[in-house]
Amino acid sequence: MSANAEVARILYEIGELYAIKGESFPSRAYLIAAQRIESLQDDIRSVYEKGELQVIPGVGKSIAAAIEEFLESGGCSHLQKLRESLPSGAQELMALEGIGPKTIMKLFYELKVTSIDQLEKAARSGKVRKLKGFGPISEKNVLQAIEDYRGFQKRFLLGQILPVLREIEEYMSSCGAVLRVDFGGSARRMKETVGDLDILVASEKGEEAVEYFISMPRVTRVISKGSTRSTIIVGSNLQVDLRAVPPESFGAALQYFTGSKEHNIKLRTLAVKLGYKLNEYGLFRRKDDKKVAGETEETIYQTLGLEYVEPELREDRGEIEAAMKGSLPNLVKYGDVRGDLHVHSSWSDGNIELDEIAEGAQQLGLEYIAICDHSRSLGIARGLDEKRLRKQMKAIEKLNRNLEGFMLLKGIEVNIMADGGFDLSNDILKDLDFVVASIHSGFKSGMKKMTDRLISAIHNEYVSTIGHPTGRLIQRRQPYPVDLKKVFGAAADQRVMMEINALPNRLDLNDVNCKGAMEHDVSISIGTDAHALGQLRYLPLGVSVARRGWLQTKDVANTLRIRELFRKVSR
Ligand SMILES: [Zn+2]
Ligand SMILES: [Zn+2]
Incomplete structure (x- = not known):
């Protein structure tokens, strides 16, 4: 792990522990600093050595002190103290969906629960439902959350795995005995989660390739080692298999x-x-x-x-x-995508300034990005009201005047309320270039209600696309119940798009639903939903979902040139 990633991990943990204690101000400060450092281009150690830690936005005196201590000693007393002040299993319990800080403290003080196993025991013996404010339904939810958590433990998110994979590929290609490197398994099929990695090399000297493989810097354990194959563990628990095959069999082995x-x-x-x-x-x-x-x-x-x-x-x-x-679709290509249609800035809960977004996007070769911050009612995410949104629109216009061959679109991620209405009026929506409408609450209100909310949003004439249409979080939250056939039908009718949200733990719509949307003649928009600069790099993950959903270039709005896109969204 790089020093930046390690520092970020420590700051994230401090932020999470403050959240458990219910101290939202320091929690937010540490989480934002962690995001910043995670996506920092420079090496944190050299920033520190230049004495410039506090130049990083969001890094104040005490955060800088924590970073310094870690870089100097490898430890962090601030984190240590926080850990000691909380029940030992609190962090483990935080991983359960729907279990918040207050619940954890209550479970600890009233039932002495400090681990998931103990919580399961307590729930199964009917103790949880007897707690004040709990009942049979919350007991059922607790058990479901535990089951989901356990089921999800064994697989990794594709977005986490791909950088590791590229690193291993690059390392193996520098081996003299290796003629070709590729990888197989669900990672090559770009499945949303991956169990283990299969690296394949073409080589006449298998043993040399295996030796090279097991001496990779990231290896923590060698499980097996033969003359043409080996299994290792990278990091704490990622299994990587290597197979060396002769060049004349490489295609067959890869297949x-x-x-x-x-x-x-x-x-x-x-x-x-x-x-x-x-x-x-x-x-x-x-x-x-x-x-x-x-x-x-x-x-x-x-x-x-x-x-x-x-x-x-x-x-x-x-x-x-x-x-x-001979009727396979001519799949949309990774290089076909010209823009990103859902990005947050520091105007709401993102941590990137508008000019940083424009610069980062241009470095990635993009031609446009839609700035879609949260709207008013998401107070926790500092959602924009009409006044601040107008101000942001002006700032975007000003920036655009100095940009060539690139454009920021004035957008919003408008919140779909319980009644299917919005928290911003049409007066302002009509002046935007791109409107993402998303649901962020009330996930348990049932299929009919959720479907109605989405369809009502689709009928607003200024909506461009529906953001993360099923609300699922991979390995964490099931999709809310929704009649997608009805939703796609309405979207086709109103010429509203559906989003593939490209965050590694969302990928929503998923592959199968993308195909469904396409079969209803609904276009797809891809948005990274980036809140930090590094997350702009997730765009290809969205394309991989589109490809798994059989989509062609014409099905994906991001492949349009900016002028064509404007024509498409002005319905
Ligand atoms: Zn959202
Ligand atoms: Zn968003």
């Missing part, structure tokens, strides 16, 4: 280890029907066992009479049948 299992079973069955045998070494003609393909994946699909199937599609959702007919 085999990319999966999915269901896709491969179907492909092997097809091979048999056509008189072939397909395995990780190649594609063989049955009658004389002659190898007819294997060096590349393309030749394998081709020999079987199929169009090449992109990894993101290999889920046995009709892709093999379509490849046979």
Whole structure:
């Protein structure tokens, strides 16, 4: 882990502990500083050595002191004291959805609960429902939260894994014995969560490649080591498998280890029907066992009479049948995307200034970004009222005057209220370039109510897209119940888009629902929902969801040039 990441982790923990204690002011200060340092371009150690810690926005005297102590000694007494002042299992319990600081303190003082296991015991023996303010429903919710938490523990978010993967790929390509590097498994299919990593190298000298692999700096444990394969642990619990194969089998091995299992079973069955045998070494003609393909994946699909199937599609959702007919979609490409349609700034709960966003986006090669801060009723996120929004619009116009080949769009993430109305009037919405409408509360009000709220928002003539349309948080919160067919129908009618929110733990709409939206003729907008500069880099994650959902360039609004986009959103 880099020093920046380590410092950020400590500040995050301090922020979380203050939240548990119910001290929201210092909590917010530490969390913001943590975000800042996480996305800082410079190395925090060199910033410290120049004596410039407090130049970082959001880093005051006491935060700077904590950073200094950590960089000098590797410890942090502030964090230590906080940890000691709280019940030992408080942080573990915070990981449960719907369990807040107050509940944790209550569980501790009244039931002596300090861990998830103890909480489960207490709930199962009916103790939780007897607490004041609790009841059978909260007991059920507690048990559900524990079950979800346990089910989610074993997988990593794709967005967390990809940087590690790129790092390993880069490291392995610098090995003299390695001719080619790629990776397989669900990560190559860009599935939203990933269990372990499969690295594949083409090499004539497997043993050398394995030696190189296990001496990677990030390795914490070597589980196994053979002449052509090895398994290691990186960090605390990420398992990484390496396989070294001869170059002439590389394509076959890549195909085999990319999966999915269901896709491969179907492909092997097809091979048999056509008189072939397909395995990780190649594609063989049955009658004389002659190898007819294997060096590349393309030749394998081709020999079987199929169009090449992109990894993101290999889920046995009709892709093999379509490849046979030559009717696979021409998927939207990662480089097709020209802008980001949902970004927060320091005007609400983001920590990036408008000019930093413009600069960061241009560095990523983007042509536009829609600034969509929260609206008035999200007080906790410092939502904008009409007066501040007008002020922000002016600031954006001023900035745009000095920008060339790039533009900030005046937008908002307007909050959909319980009755389906908004907390801002049409008077101001009509003057914006891009309006994201999202639900942020009342998730438990049932399918009919949630569907009605979304449809009512869709009927507002100034709405461009629906933000994070199902509200799910991967491994943390189930989607709220909503009749998406009805919602897509209304959206198609009103020509409102649906968002793919590209935050690693949202990816909402998901792949399957994207396909549903496309089949209803609803366009998709992709937004990173970035609150920090580093999060602008999540845009490709949104594209991966679109690709897994069979979307083409024409289905994704972000691929439009700015003028075309304006035409599209002025319905
Ligand atoms: Zn939102
Ligand atoms: Zn947002």
